[in-house]
Amino acid sequence: MEEEYIKLIFGLKLKQIRGRKNLSLFGLSKLTGLSKSYLNEIEKGKKYPKTDKIALLAEKLEIPYDNLVSLKLDKNLAPVGELLQSKILKELPLDLFGIKESDLIDIVANAPAKVNAFISTIIEIAKHYDFGKESFFLAALRSYQEANQNFFPEWEAAVVKFAEAYQINLDKSVSSKELEEILIEEYGYTINNEDLIKHSELDNLRSIFVPKTKTLLIADHVDEAQRTFIYAKEIAYNYLDIGERLYTFTWIKFESFDQVLNNLAASYFAGALIIPRKLLGQYLDRFLQKPNFDKTFLARMTKRFNASPESLYQRLTNILPTDYKMENLFFLRFSHQKGTQRFDITKELHLTHQHSPHGNETNEKYCRRWASIRVLQEIEKTGNEHHIQVQISHYPNDQLSYLIFASATKDPFKKDLYRSVGIGLLINDQLRKKVNFLNDSSIATYNVGVTCERCPISDCKERMAPPSILARKEKDAKIDTVVAELNQKFS
Known part of the structure; x- marks a missing residue:
């Protein structure tokens, strides 16, 4: 178990025992001779006392030493312990939202009963709706998109640089043929249009990438727009130098949040390449300025952008x-x-x-x-x-x-x-x-x-x-x- 979690569990137990004894931090300090600030840091999970200090606390609080150092929590705090031991906090993409793991630990330490109720509720909801890890990752990704207004300047800029480097004209629709040429000539891909259709179990998949041989298997019934998007995503994985990625489209399962986030990056890059920001803006300006709704606009846009x-x-x-x-x-x-x-x-x-x-x-x-x-x-x-x-x-x-x-x-x-x-x-x-x-x-x-x-x-x-x-x-x-x-x- 992570050392910081062990500190937190000890602090939670100490705070709980002190509460049962109706002792304030000042009172516990006076009883043990340990400073109030030191005891406060222990309860917040920031410090773990040495053996002699634990023995002193056990003696003054009249509880067995082994009970105090045990990682086992009573039923009121058991869900908090399960959360920490599951290491789910390590899975959460906290850094994306500007949250430090220590911040969450502080919340748990300061309001364990409320956090316990919250955790129990989340667990029940997850069980009721079969909310697995992949669902959780996708929910976190959606929150990340919403927090950024679903706009990512770094990926927009990467598309412009790519187009300049590979002489892609962003003033017109890009075709699957020119993207396929880049995949083959620049990144050493082999495009296979025959083998995927031979396996009926894979009839829902549009493509599979085999990294060892850089073979991209494409379903024979994908249309031009779908093929262009698949190629654009593969270019994104290479051009953005993405290592941890998904190898099927549509995806089968996510192993980590990095795969989820990288899938967003590749999809966003592909969308921005196929539907360039500047060109779309020109069409949108004309569309929005019309006094009457143009019923053909959306249909024409899908054809113009090959999307x-x-x-x-x-x-x-x-x-x-x-x-x-x-x-x-x-x-x-x-x-x-x-x-x-x-x-x-x-x-x-x-x-x-x-x-x-x-x-x-x-x-x-x-x-x-x-x-x-x-x-x-x-x-x-x-x-x-x-x-x-x-x-x-x-x-x-x-x-x-x-x-x-x-x-x-x-x-x-x-x-x-x-x-x-x-x-x-x-x-x-x-x-x-x-x-x-x-x-x-x-x-x-x-x-x-x-x-x-x-x-x-x-x-x-x-x-x-x-x-x-x-x-x-x-x-x-x-x-x-x-x-x-x-x-x-x-x-």
Whole structure:
């Protein structure tokens, strides 16, 4: 066990025993002859006393020496001990958020009972939702993106330098052919388009990289946009000199947080290379200045940039907050199996705060008026290859409205599966100044909720479940009111 954790456990036990004896730090100092500051540092886990000092403390506190030095904690502090012994604090990417491990240790030392309750709650939530290490890593990564407004200047700059070094013209769309040439000539890759399709177990994978021979196996059914993105990610791993990386796309499992973060770096680099910041800005300027919404813009952008709808929407989450000050936005990705009423959020991102449309892990029914769901219903009905929706979503509960763009496509790797990506922009004064077509009458406005079970909209024809949770809250509120009235009457 880490030495600092042993110090912390000793300090926690000493503080707990002192509390049971109803002793202040001053009182323990007077009882033992040890200075108050020294005892304080022991309890905070900063110092571990020598044997003679432990013997003195054991004697004056009237507890066995072995009990005091044991790493075993009673039931009140047991979860804290489990946390420390699991070494999960070593797994956390604390440095990314400017947090020192010692800071967390101080929190544990100063409020062990509260931390214990928090840890127990987290453990229960993790068990209930099957929240494993990979889920935890992805949640940490999402927090990292949100803390940085999902914009990373160092990776933007790396793309510009790469383009200069390899004579890539960022004023036009990049092709898979020119990126493949760089992989082969510069980095010694071998591209294999035949073998991946021979293994039915791998039908969900788009590519596998074999580092020993630098062989990149590509699924034969990837389209030009997907192939370009795969090549761009491989270039990123090499150009950014990334060692610890994932070797499959899509990923199978993460072994460490470094792999998660490096996957973000490579994906971000690829997106910035395929959809250059400056060129996207030129298109966006023209799009936002139009008095009426251009229905063909998003579809044309995916073709112009040789990118998938998801790559374009993800790139917008990089550019809009930084270059257009549209900082209040969210991104959602859904999957939907044909013939079912199930819609699952598979990815989400919220900038500045968590916005009204967000994931819910309790099997509640997401609002069917969401653009991301409406577009999936439409593509299932029509069978089109690509379907786009735009709408204004108004949330009566919190009186917030969002401008929503959503695109749905067939999943090329899974039969009868559809996916949608959507981006929502909070309608405020800043957005009204930037988006000229916001008052376009052709953009429909919908009153929406988060889930049917929590929705107050009474005349909703799309409702999939009664507002049971909302009804329970209203009932509890009425009970509280009556209890308060009775208290006042008989006081």
